[in-house]
Amino acid sequence: MASRQFESFWVFPAICLILIFAPSVHAHDTRPIVLEITESGANEYTAQLRVPDSVPSNELPQLFFPENCQPSGEGVSATNADSHIQRRSFHCSQELAGQTIRMHFPVLNPSLATLFRFKTVSGDTATRMIGPETTSWTIPLRGTRLSIARDYATLGLRHILEGVDHLLFVLGLLMLVHDRWMLLKTITSFTVAHSITLAIATLGYASAPLLPLNAAIALSILFLAPEIVKLRRGESSLTIRQPWIVAFAFGLLHGFGFASGLSSAGLPSRELPLALLTFNVGVEAGQLGCVALVLLLQRSFESLEIRWPRWVQALPAYAIGSLGAYWTIQRTVMMFSGK
Numbered sequence: 001m002a003s004r005q006f007e008s009f010w011v012f013p014a015i016c017l018i019l020i021f022a023p024s025v026h027a028h029d030t031r032p033i034v035l036e037i038t039e040s041g042a043n044e045y046t047a048q049l050r051v052p053d054s055v056p057s058n059e060l061p062q063l064f065f066p067e068n069c070q071p072s073g074e075g076v077s078a079t080n081a082d083s084h085i086q087r088r089s090f091h092c093s094q095e096l097a098g099q100t101i102r103m104h105f106p107v108l109n110p111s112l113a114t115l116f117r118f119k120t121v122s123g124d125t126a127t128r129m130i131g132p133e134t135t136s137w138t139i140p141l142r143g144t145r146l147s148i149a150r151d152y153a154t155l156g157l158r159h160i161l162e163g164v165d166h167l168l169f170v171l172g173l174l175m176l177v178h179d180r181w182m183l184l185k186t187i188t189s190f191t192v193a194h195s196i197t198l199a200i201a202t203l204g205y206a207s208a209p210l211l212p213l214n215a216a217i218a219l220s221i222l223f224l225a226p227e228i229v230k231l232r233r234g235e236s237s238l239t240i241r242q243p244w245i246v247a248f249a250f251g252l253l254h255g256f257g258f259a260s261g262l263s264s265a266g267l268p269s270r271e272l273p274l275a276l277l278t279f280n281v282g283v284e285a286g287q288l289g290c291v292a293l294v295l296l297l298q299r300s301f302e303s304l305e306i307r308w309p310r311w312v313q314a315l316p317a318y319a320i321g322s323l324g325a326y327w328t329i330q331r332t333v334m335m336f337s338g339k
Helices: 001-022 145-160 163-174 179-202 210-232 244-264 269-302 311-338
Strands: 033-039 042-054 062-064 069-079 083-092 100-104 115-117 125-130 137-140
Touching: 033 083, 033 100, 033 145, 042 179, 125 145, 145 163, 145 244, 145 269, 163 210, 163 244, 163 269, 163 311, 179 269, 210 311, 244 269
Parallel strands: 033 115
Antiparallel strands: 033 042, 042 083, 062 100, 069 083, 100 137, 115 125
């Protein structure tokens, strides 16, 4: 029965989503560019621009302040383990709030979102998450908790929707589910697990190096492919009988991956709980949206009772396995090459 359920119900939804994932086989970087402007005194500001290291050094954006602002002192540039950092101070003839900051990419726009953050001397924070199509920000006169919640929820949503590896893992889990109760247990286990590691990593209680972590996440996708093949053949295993266990175990890994996206953006210290909560809400919204899409496609094609050719029936498992293997090899090479 499990084999027939897989063949009839999952083939088309799986193929549709894999075709969507396929153009992103190189695993697009989901970390945002972060521009943080800190007010240090009367009309005195320090701008720090942090760009993921996936952007080549000759394509780093140039920062343009309003005409009434002039640089003061020498700028500082550095590259750390995962990002390029530029820092420079400015003096403006009038308050910066209400004015517009712009960025310009000298070669190509890397299609990364940008998180703008403005901190006042009094400690107030204004943030704005902007997509790659926009490279300017008019600083609001005053930031609000609502704007922080909105922008970190947007960051979480973008992170999961652009995180092809996370979504492909969820698809693989769904293909192992037998019934609605098991579906609920599996999705809940994955959610609880990645929420735990997201929280402890963001709060600084644990960490995982990015390159080995990315390789392990790819390996989690590769792990699911043989299990899907077993299910199609009518075989059984612990993973097939209790997919929620695998969802929880690998969800802990994926939570560290989500934390890397959040930590790269930084967190406003005064709004840490709100930012962490709303980022996780954004992640969950994107994940549940993906699950709902798969289930809608599944329900739509249940009634058609299409008899797929054997090679089509085998395609989803082997496609997931191929992508998982490709990313595992690619990221392992990157890990040992230090890139």
